Amino acid sequence: MNVTIKEVAKKANVSITTVSRVFNGNDGVSPKTRKRVLKVIEELGYSPSAMASGLKTNLSKCIGIAVPDALGDFYGEIIDGIESVTAEKGYNVIISLNHRIIKEELAGVNFFKAKKVDGAILVTTSGDDDYIHSLIEGGYNIVLLDRDPHSLNVDTVKIDNFGGGYMATEYLLNLGHSSILVIQGIPFIDSSKERFNGYKRALKNKGIKIKSQFVLNGNFTVDSGYLSVKKYLDNYGLDFSAIFATNDQMAIGAIKALNDKGISIPEQVSIVGFDDSYISPYIIPPLTTIKQRREEMGKIAAELLLDRIISGHKKGRTPRQVIIPVELIKRESAISLSSK
Amino acid sequence: MNVTIKEVAKKANVSITTVSRVFNGNDGVSPKTRKRVLKVIEELGYSPSAMASGLKTNLSKCIGIAVPDALGDFYGEIIDGIESVTAEKGYNVIISLNHRIIKEELAGVNFFKAKKVDGAILVTTSGDDDYIHSLIEGGYNIVLLDRDPHSLNVDTVKIDNFGGGYMATEYLLNLGHSSILVIQGIPFIDSSKERFNGYKRALKNKGIKIKSQFVLNGNFTVDSGYLSVKKYLDNYGLDFSAIFATNDQMAIGAIKALNDKGISIPEQVSIVGFDDSYISPYIIPPLTTIKQRREEMGKIAAELLLDRIISGHKKGRTPRQVIIPVELIKRESAISLSSK
DNA sequence: AATATTATAGAAAACGTTTTCTATAATAAG
DNA sequence: CTTATTATAGAAAACGTTTTCTATAATATT
Incomplete structure (x- = not known):
């Protein structure tokens, strides 16, 4: 069904060697022959079998x-x-x-x-x-x-996950927040760990001690962001003024959880995400986040x-x-x- | 670097034919030999070159x-x-x-x-x-x-794009809405066309005439949903009570546009999307939509x-x-x- | 016991390339 | 004008399989 190098060779009156050379742009063939072979290749719509050439190369x-x-x-x-x-x-x-x-x-x-x-x-x-x-x-x-x-x-x-985590946290800090919740992703994934480390470092640099109850465990899904914040609110109430979610999806979940409790964003709680997913400009309110160029x-x-x-x-x-x-x-x- | 059928054959003291037969589960080899060859295959970690076999088959x-x-x-x-x-x-x-x-x-x-x-x-x-x-x-x-x-x-x-479009529109109709905006996707994509046709048919079946200004042109992006609704609002104001967006992304954009104008959802405008993207349960308000099983x-x-x-x-x-x-x-x- | 059948196995061709090696023709060097 | 060099081209081997064809050994049939 498919046209092979042999057919090209035959039609162009050359050996298959020559066809191969022409197709791959190798030398050892005169401009005249090259042109003729090229024409036949074009006519027959030849392209070499990836398998055959792969086998050799x-x-x-x-x-x-x-x-x-x-x-x-x-x-x-x-x-x-x-x-x-x-x-x-x-x-x-x-x-x-x-x-x-x-x-x-x-x-x-x-x-x-x-x-x-x-x-x-x-x-x-x-x-x-x-x-x-x-x-x-x-x-x-x-x-x-x-x-x-x-x-x-x-x-x-x-x-730069660490840098991003640091940047996000530092931004909240500079905005005057000091009680900042963090929602971790899957803990054994490096990017999650590093973002969290950025958070810790930023707090440390400001001399703020990390409250262990402030670190929530998510798994990068919207649902985990929702659930973890909801649970926190149920247990401790609103004793924080900001959240750093280690991805946008969890940030969106968090926003939903806050919204469900009638807590307004950003008036009562500021939130910053991570990823800059395509949706973040359009959620309400538009999400401040760390942009990564995927x-x-x-x-x-x-x-x-x-x-x-x-x-x-x-x-x-x-x-x-x-x-x-x-x-x-x-x-x-x-x-x-x-x-x- | 990679182990070939030859090496397996040699080590197992058989021909390559036999190895091939064993690997592919073809008959013509005794249980005893088969077992021995299998063992060698295992030991050497042999797996046939996809290229060589592909070339043949x-x-x-x-x-x-x-x-x-x-x-x-x-x-x-x-x-x-x-x-x-x-x-x-x-x-x-x-x-x-x-x-x-x-x-x-x-x-x-x-x-x-x-x-x-x-x-x-x-x-x-x-x-x-x-x-x-x-x-x-x-x-x-x-x-x-x-x-x-x-x-x-x-x-x-x-x-079933048509059915989905119909279903969404009918639902809004049954809810008592009769002024329903529709946001189309890219018009030359079949799924967009069909969803829109579902909308038209549902209105027609209720004997409601389609108002041409009610059909907005989007392109399936969040932004197009946002822009088209914003523009509509600027031109005509709030003369509708519902929107059918032919995908969730445009629905999200539409919600944002309404929200920007202080129009509350669903109290003032009902909206239904299409796709059931992972985010739809978490947007505010959670989006009613047509679920497709991608x-x-x-x-x-x-x-x-x-x-x-x-x-x-x-x-x-x-x-x-x-x-x-x-x-x-x-x-x-x-x-x-x-x-x- | 001779013959037919079946199970088991290998040799070799083939798949469509690339590449090495060789041969001829054309040109350059002496 | 002969010889060395280079440009051009083809023959054939090789890549690692699958498959057909053949050969032998084992078993079944008469």
């Missing part, structure tokens, strides 16, 4: 991306970023859900050993260090996204990975770690305490 | 999915659904952004002609009929998602596609069209007109 021209089970808008943007750079270099991206590639050995096999991908971008939690370590040892090209490399000898791109993250990760793939993975090359800066987006959900 | 064990440029949470769920069924059958999914596969011929070539995918799920607008037609003619396995097949001879899975959509699409691939695409087989029912989720953003 040992390159699939695909990279993998493994993302956590629940795809949110969060990952969509990352994938967007990745795809934009890979497409340019003729690479495709195969997507796999984390639990398949990490948890079940089977899929990891499918991914790497079957040579379906030349490398992969992993968005995993820090619990998967052993698996990743073995992948690196195996010579597979890996870049980690949105998590700490720990002691792993691997390229990483992440955003598409950029994807782009950079893809660039690091392709660089490693194309340059031939010199194992042991010193790992690169890029941290993407974040930005405070001031909207209306946080105001000065004195203006209450 | 002419199957890549990958399917493609082409989605519109901006990935939202919407597509994440679809991909989730697709992946859950493909993974089970040993297929991977390659993702491509629409403009690459459709608009630039180059990427389409990469996708299909290079034999990187055995079939694809296309989430496209209805403007791409010609391209899709040529793909079908070329014998490629295709299923269309979330759009009308028109005259195309192709499998399709979509949700993951289900992805699952079914994948099943249709794999069925076609595995059964060997008998070209010309009658196309199947599955329509997934929707459901009205009653929350707090729409109330009876009399309870005003």
Whole structure:
């Protein structure tokens, strides 16, 4: 069904070698022949079988991306970023859900050993260090996204979670707030931990002691933000004037919980989120938050990975770690305490 | 670097034929030998090169999915659904952004002609009929998602957009509303058109004439919902009591616009959306909306596609069209007109 | 006991490329 | 004018599988 290199060769009256050379832009063929072959390629709509060439070159021209089970808008943007750079270099991206590639050995096999991908971008939690370590040892090209490399000898791109947490908290502090609730995400995810650390540091720098009851446990879902604040309110009442939610979704949940109790935002409670999700300008009140550039993250990760793939993975090359800066987006959900 | 079938054969003292037979569960090998080979496969961690076997079988064990440029949470769920069924059958999914596969011929070539995918799920607008037609003619396995097949001879899975639009409007009507604004999505996208048609039909069935100024033009973004309602309010003031937004994002934008003018929801204006996005229970007030099961959509699409691939695409087989029912989720953003 | 059948296994071809190695023709150098 | 060099091109091997075809051993049938 598909046209092969042989048919092109035949029609152009050359050997398949020549066709291959023409298609790949290699030299050893005269301008005249090249032109003729090019014409036939065009006419027949030839394009080489990725499998056949991959078999020879040992390159699939695909990279993998493994993302956590629940795809949110969060990952969509990352994938967007990745795809934009890979497409340019003729690479495709195969997507796999984390639990398949990490948890079940089977899929990891499918991914790497079957040579379906030349490398992969992993968005995993820090619990998967052993698996990743073995992948690196195996010579597979890996870049980690949105998590700490720990002691792993691997390229990483992440955003400045600590800085963002610090920035958010400092902003509330400068607004005059000192009783600031924090809603943590999933505690064993690095980004969550680091945002929380930013919070702690900011308080510490102002000489404010961290009240342990002020740290609520969420899991990055809207619902967890809602539930944790509701519970806090039930237990302690309104003994705080601000909330730092470690993502926007939980911030939205928190707003709902406050609203349910008739507490007005930002008049009675200021709130700042993290992520700058597409919805945050439109919630009521518009959410002050830390903006992270997810598409950029994807782009950079893809660039690091392709660089490693194309340059031939010199194992042991010193790992690169890029941290993407974040930005405070001031909207209306946080105001000065004195203006209450 | 990777272990090949040869090494397995050598270590197990059999021919590569036998190894192949064992791995693929074909007969022609005694239980004893099978066991021994299996053991070696395990020890060496062998898994066949997808490229080599694909070259022979002419199957890549990958399917493609082409989605519109901006990935939202919407597509994440679809991909989730697709992946859950493909993974089970040993297929991977390659993702491509629409403009690459459709608009630039180059990427389409990469996708299909290079034999990187055995079939694809296309989430496209209805403007791409010609391209899709040529793909079908070329014998490629295709299923269309979330759009009308028109005259195309192709499998399709979509949700009941018309029914949903009807349901939403009827609900508002039964609540006593008769002046109902509608916010359209991108007009040349089938799902938008159909939801709007549902609206029209519901009004017509009640004998209510459609006021042309009541139909606002959005483009499915939050911002377009916000802007169109804001503009309407500026021009005509509050001469309606309800809004049907053809997706949740525009509903959220609409709520913001109303809120900005001090109009309270649902007391002064009832509103119903479409999608049941994860955020809708948490916006204020919680959004009444039409729920569509996107993951289900992805699952079914994948099943249709794999069925076609595995059964060997008998070209010309009658196309199947599955329509997934929707459901009205009653929350707090729409109330009876009399309870005003 | 001879023959037909079946179970088990391997040899070799094939899939569509890339690449190395060789051969010829054209040009440059002496 | 011969010889060295370079440009151009093809033949053939190789990549790692699957599959067809053939061969032998084991068992069943007469």
